[in-house]
Amino acid sequence: SSYSLNHINRKLVLASKASINTRIVVVGASDVGISFLETLIFCPHLKFNNLTLISIHGLPGKDLPGSKHRRFLINSHCFNDEDYAQMSLCSWVNVVVGKMTGINRAAKYVVVSKEKKVPYDYLVLCTGxxxxxxxxxxxxxxxxxxxxxxxxxxxxxxxxxxxxxxxxLNDDQDCLKAMHWLKENIVNSE
Known part of the structure; x- marks a missing residue:
């Protein structure tokens, strides 16, 4: 499993950062969405306290590297499993697992899975x-x-x-379902 080692020194601890409490909601864990969140998180003089990612399967990079079912997908040219582990997005970003099913622009919230409301100040759509x-x-x-x-x-x-x-086949979960179906209906059948 990949891991990350983070180091901080006295100079970095004492450096002041402006806290940004604006609610920024990113819809979709595509390469663009992850890159956008990475840019905000590692901004040297700003600290974003209210970042949210809405994604059908949560954060990417949770599956074991080399899983056979992942061979169905094309490789991302932006991020690999080590990149996801080193970013540690789960430390900085609130994750809402589900599918965005509506946007209420007047009241500034998105609807997730037809029931949950997620409020925002800025909405970034990166569905891929x-x-x-x-x-x-x-x-x-x-x-x-x-x-x-x-x-x-x-x-x-x-x-x-x-x-x-x-x-x-859009993501790892779709590939896993296809792999299970193939095993049950083709490989294990006579």
């Missing part, structure tokens, strides 16, 4: 790019419609029941 379930066009191929006709009738987001053998 996500794969989603493809939505079938329902086009009749015997009539050979043009692409324009298909796109005009085609729902952009699929809202039906997703088959159990269909996976969208």
């Amino acid at each position: 790019q996500k794969y989603q379930v493809l939505s079938p066009t329902g086009a009749d191929i015997s009539k050979l419609p043009t692409s324009r006709e298909v796109i005009s009738k085609w729902p952009q987001r699929y809202t039906g029941k997703v088959p159990s053998n269909h996976f969208t």
Whole structure:
């Protein structure tokens, strides 16, 4: 497991830092969101006391390095497991595990998982790019419609029941589910 060693000397202890109590909420643990939080946390003359991260699976970097299911994902070119351990974001950032389902700009809060309200002064959206379930066009191929006709009738987001053998791999948790399904239904079956 990765670890971090932090050292502080007398000069750093006595250096004054301006405390910033402004509520800053970051939605999404993408590379951009983590980089933004890292920049605020390690700002030399400012101390941010009220940073919050909203993420579906919490902070990244909790899985063991070299886990087989992680091979399904492309590597981040910004952070690896050692970087996450050395930043120790859990020491500086409040983490709300869940999915942002709404924003109330007038009252300045976001809704997480349709029930919890998280207030903010500044909201930073760093959701990154996500794969989603493809939505079938329902086009009749015997009539050979043009692409324009298909796109005009085609729902952009699929809202039906997703088959159990269909996976969208966006993060470590999605990969772990796919790996378990493959083991149960392919490897362990006759």
